[in-house]
Amino acid sequence: MEFAQQLLNGISLGAIYALIALGYTMVYGVLRFINFAHSDVFMLGAYAGLTLAPRFGGDTFAGGLAVLVGAMAVTATLGVIIEKVAYRPLRGRSTLTVLITAIGVSLLIQNVAQNSKLGFGPNPKAFPAVFPQKTFTWEVVPATTNLVAKTPGTEPTAQITPAKTLSVNTNQVAVLFVSLALLASLHWIVNHTKIGTAMRAVSFNATAAALVGINNDRVISFTFALGSALAGAGGILYAMNYPTIDPLMGTLPGLKAFVAAVLGGIGNLPGAALGGLLIGLMETFVKGSRWSTYSDAIAFAILILILLFRPAGLLGKLRVEKV
Amino acid sequence: MLEVSQLTVNYGAITALHDVSLRVDKGEIVTLIGGNGAGKTTTLRAISGMVKPKAGEIRYEGRAITGLPAHKLVGMGLAHSPEGRMVFANLTVRENLQMGAYLQRDQAVIAREEEFVFTMFPRLKEREAQLAGTLSGGEQQMLAIGRALMSQPRCLLLDEPSLGIAPLLVKLIFEKIVELNRVRGLTILLVEQNANLALEISHRGYVLETGRIILADQAATLRADPKVREAYLGG
């Protein structure tokens, strides 16, 4: 049952990585750069949850959803503002310029967040309940007691085999349910709505998109809103499984989600979802093995392998970068 | 309908257009001929707002449109089917057409225009659900024109519709261009390497050489001009 438990944990964690990875990959699709401030939007989502949860969350599932949607609205707005203020003025400049700006924005957000007067302060804060919590435990194989004689002729001793159990927390169910629902909604928006089709058009050829009347800036804003909303949801879902949050909490999951996006093929949406799940599963299984100390390193080992052997990622097609 | 006066366009240090002036009247097909790098594409790109001119003025239906962003012009009834077709290869044929009608909110109008394009190019109808990237060059050209038509333009800028296409399809596409002009009253500014064919269907023409207009006349007169014949019509 160890395996089923790990699988469940791995999928939950992977689904959160997938939510964040999609933001990286969508922005890359329309603007061809990695938005390094994305992991901080994720962190801000968790803080939005911290503010909203005591008011609405904790008691009912609907209340939890309200917290989630509220935080998503906050991060979506922040994402749009970041793009407008920091990236839009640099449109047409080299990718490197925008990339360095993104790192600057990321550091700025982290520093402001760590400041006690302007932000939340550097110390970790306890994360409140968002959804009502309960843990269900099943005894899959009951405990047994055997009498075993160690060596023939001696007195047999009792040997107890503990019960094998599978425990599921309602938090885990919520994470799984919410993240899968968000992934499905995103799939629908991108593939079956007009604005989603416009996103794909801009991502393929921005000039041609402008020639049919698509305002590229508006589509880019929408893309940031969508990606940041998912990151905000990811922040809350991630925080729900940890006791505390802090202003630097975004860094590691952000990097892993970025690796997930590269693993799936940067710019490829199903790839980012798949990459997220794989990274989450691998991390969880490594954590449960005797190499557990390397669980954070595994994502980066994967990044190196991918870049060496399949730079286009699992589902991506290699496109020659035009400079 | 479309009036370009003393247009100058630079790409960095290169001057691609010097003082180019031309005019397209309502209901006309006007063609712009010239060799490689003469500045034909640049002229269209400047009109549709893809490059900002250094100097000069562009007026469309009496309004100055110089420097307006490309996405604004579509709504004013000026469509551009660009060089190299630029269909959205990752979208289906149908989605490409729908993007062509991006600014149109009335679903009934979109459906009617789509029907019109499918009647004009039945081959697109057959490939409706196929990704545009899997179409042949000729089919992609049909799609590029169809997509431009979806915005219900009054004036169409058409860059090299014959580029890299089998002669039989070129003939079909040119027939459709004429039909759009005669039946729908669509005004067309056509850029072509295939000068013979272009002058055959046009009312008037301009000859562009290294960024300057060197000749402007009725299409028939240009076709008879010995200099034009030698330089662009293969003698």
Ligand SMILES: Nc1ncnc2c1ncn2[C@@H]1O[C@H](COP(=O)(O)OP(=O)(O)OP(=O)(O)O)[C@@H](O)[C@H]1O
């Ligand atoms: N993006 C650009 N950057 C720099 N120079 C350019 C650019 N686009 C075009 N040019 C230059 O401007 C000049 C005119 O180019 P343009 O594409 O308008 O020619 P054209 O008449 O359309 O040629 P063709 O028949 O080969 O399509 C050429 O000398 C070309 O090299």
Ligand SMILES: [Mg+2]
């Ligand atoms: Mg050209």
